[in-house]
Amino acid sequence: MPSQRTNKKLIPYARRLREARQRVHLRPHDVSLITGLSEYKINSWECAYSRPDIEGLKTIAELYGMDFNWFYTGTTQGYMREDTNE
Numbered sequence: 001m002p003s004q005r006t007n008k009k010l011i012p013y014a015r016r017l018r019e020a021r022q023r024v025h026l027r028p029h030d031v032s033l034i035t036g037l038s039e040y041k042i043n044s045w046e047c048a049y050s051r052p053d054i055e056g057l058k059t060i061a062e063l064y065g066m067d068f069n070w071f072y073t074g075t076t077q078g079y080m081r082e083d084t085n086e
Contacts, residue, residue, distance in 0.1 A: 014048035016071050020064040021046070035059050 021031060021042075028046070032039040037056055044050045052060065052071075061068040069075075 011048050012074055013051065013071065014046050016074060017052070017060065018046045020060070020066050020071075024064050026063075031060070031063065035063060 021028070026034075028039050028042045031037065031042050037059065041050075041056070042060075045052045045056075057071055058068055060066075061071060
């Protein structure tokens with residue numbers, strides 16, 4: 001059973017991860033199959049039981065078409081990668 005002492009700083013992180021996955025209409029199982037990340041790890045990140053590592057987050061951001069920094073900052077600027085000025 002997960003600890004009741006979930007770090008509150010992870011909560012927005014988890015919410016953004018789940019929201020981004022849902023926007024692309026994928027289940028954690030689908031993400032696991034596509035990326036090779038374990039379904040357990042994806043669920044753990046989305047439930048704020050653990051924090052994603054940089055490589056995992058980059059993989060997720062690429063799959064979801066999201067700006068990598070959005071997961072860290074939560075700002076809407078550059079929310080979708082195709083909205084960024086390159």
